Amino acid sequence: MSNLFAKYDIPAPRYTSYPTVPYWETPPAKTMWVEHLKLALTNQDSAWSLYMHVPYCETLCTFCGCNTIITKDHQREDPYVNLILKEWQTYLTAVPELKERPLRHLHIGGGTPTFLSASSLEAMLKPILSQLNLAPNFEGSIEVDPRRTNYEQLKMLKSLGFDRVSLGVQDFTHEVQRLVNRIQPFDITKKITDEARSLGFRSVNFDLIYGLAKQTLATMKETVQKTIELRPDRIALYSFALVPWIKPAQRLFKDEDLPTGKAKRDLYELCRTDLLAAGYVEVGMDHFALPTDSLSVALNDKTLHRNFMGYTDQRTDVLLGLGVSSISETPNSFHQNEKVFATYQQQVEAGEIATHRGHVLTKEDQERRQQILEFMTTGQVRLNPEQVPLAADFLKEMIADQLVSIQGDSLQLTEAGKPFLRNACLFFDERLKLLKPQTQVFSKSL
Ligand SMILES: C[S@@+](CC[C@H](N)C(=O)[O-])C[C@H]1O[C@@H](n2cnc3c(N)ncnc32)[C@H](O)[C@@H]1O
Numbered sequence: 001m002s003n004l005f006a007k008y009d010i011p012a013p014r015y016t017s018y019p020t021v022p023y024w025e026t027p028p029a030k031t032m033w034v035e036h037l038k039l040a041l042t043n044q045d046s047a048w049s050l051y052m053h054v055p056y057c058e059t060l061c062t063f064c065g066c067n068t069i070i071t072k073d074h075q076r077e078d079p080y081v082n083l084i085l086k087e088w089q090t091y092l093t094a095v096p097e098l099k100e101r102p103l104r105h106l107h108i109g110g111g112t113p114t115f116l117s118a119s120s121l122e123a124m125l126k127p128i129l130s131q132l133n134l135a136p137n138f139e140g141s142i143e144v145d146p147r148r149t150n151y152e153q154l155k156m157l158k159s160l161g162f163d164r165v166s167l168g169v170q171d172f173t174h175e176v177q178r179l180v181n182r183i184q185p186f187d188i189t190k191k192i193t194d195e196a197r198s199l200g201f202r203s204v205n206f207d208l209i210y211g212l213a214k215q216t217l218a219t220m221k222e223t224v225q226k227t228i229e230l231r232p233d234r235i236a237l238y239s240f241a242l243v244p245w246i247k248p249a250q251r252l253f254k255d256e257d258l259p260t261g262k263a264k265r266d267l268y269e270l271c272r273t274d275l276l277a278a279g280y281v282e283v284g285m286d287h288f289a290l291p292t293d294s295l296s297v298a299l300n301d302k303t304l305h306r307n308f309m310g311y312t313d314q315r316t317d318v319l320l321g322l323g324v325s326s327i328s329e330t331p332n333s334f335h336q337n338e339k340v341f342a343t344y345q346q347q348v349e350a351g352e353i354a355t356h357r358g359h360v361l362t363k364e365d366q367e368r369r370q371q372i373l374e375f376m377t378t379g380q381v382r383l384n385p386e387q388v389p390l391a392a393d394f395l396k397e398m399i400a401d402q403l404v405s406i407q408g409d410s411l412q413l414t415e416a417g418k419p420f421l422r423n424a425c426l427f428f429d430e431r432l433k434l435l436k437p438q439t440q441v442f443s444k445s446l
């Protein structure tokens with residue numbers, strides 16, 4: 001197996017979208033974007049998801065690849081909440097269907113959503129939620145940094161119907177935490193986990209990362225054991241995405257401190273073995289869940305979904321993103337908000353939709369997007385007749401290594417192939433095949 005890890009450790013997208021962001025062409029014009037939102041919500045049975053991005057963090061974790069603004073200035077809370085509310089009003093005026101169709105999932109991400117105080121969070125959420133038609137199975141979820149979260153915030157969120165909370169943990173060992181500038185004692189993580197549970201949050205998730213500076217089998221063992229001790233319902237075990245051309249702080253790491261190739265993969269395997277032994281189920285790429293969690297149930301029922309937020313059990317027709325740099329999607333197009341704060345602010349204040357970039361999907365994009373989604377959520381997908389010989393050729397090495405197989409017209413991922421899911425998806429990525437990037441734009445696949 002070890003030589004397979006070396007062989008397949010190549011840059012590959014995570015396919016939270018297809019086409020992937022570097023291959024987006026031109027964004028939909030404003031009228032077309034509004035039209036696409038309306039179109040996706042025409043059907044009486046349609047439902048949608050809402051994402052709100054809070055970019056602020058008090059300190060920078062040097063591994064971080066997210067869209068953040070580092071500041072300790074909490075005077076920025078109110079103006080930001082007002083921008084989100086203003087942006088929401090602009091959308092609601094343009095797409096009144098948002099009020100009619102059920103909202104199935106609301107997720108607040110960042111940055112650090114709990115940078116906002118309980119009262120700021122309430123001021124942002126209450127007016128929007130009160131205008132909406134919540135689905136009977138509505139779910140509210142939020143990413144929290146345990147170092148910057150308090151009971152009051154959790155209590156307020158629970159009262160608004162939130163029942164999922166995701167804690168940024170990353171690694172439990174002191175030396176790794178020091179190197180990534182994120183000292184987070186175990187007791188803090190435990191306290192927030194216990195508080196969320198005592199308030200009745202149905203699901204607690206931990207984000208962990210493998211491949212960070214100075215992680216070894218021993219440190220990873222400690223991290224996974226401490227995780228098991230707190231028994232979160234879900235675990236996202238992310239591969240450290242090294243993208244120093246986008247995130248200069250990652251240049252602070254010394255090459256020799258970063259586990260790569262087989263050493264990095266061994267960290268994942270160790271966690272996987274321990275988590276499976278502790279009763280967790282491996283759900284798609286990088287995710288584990290207790291068998292009782294709705295993600296495991298969705299995996300069994302083959303109703304798992306994947307969008308920009310990763311794996312979810314909420315299949316919706318529209319994901320609308322509010323906030324600086326937020327991404328939205330409809331069956332026909334992708335849309336990302338302005339990433340430069342001042343420009344986002346100026347456009348939102350003027351009542352405009354603050355477009356940074358996007359993509360209008362061709363019919364072929366839509367078909368491939370569907371195939372990638374199916375393969376990533378079920379481990380199998382039906383190929384078109386003309387794709388069968390092409391897949392047999394493109395994936396011949398993966399077939400010979402027994403990582404995937406083709407049975408009739410169905411492409412199947414084997415148990416051994418699970419770590420190489422991204423590699424197999426490259427077959428469907430016509431855009432990448434046609435135009436190989438000249439410089440590195442994706443992190444390594446393993
Ligand atoms: C917005 S943060 C989570 C909330 C909060 N800011 C915190 O850190 O606790 C989202 C998650 O992305 C993951 N992440 C960030 N940078 C990453 C990178 N370079 N590679 C892999 N995962 C990364 C981390 O696991 C992090 O918890």
Ligand code: SF4
Nearest residue numbers: 057060061064066111
């Ligand atoms: S990992 Fe979380 S807290 Fe750290 S910089 Fe990134 S978004 Fe902020």
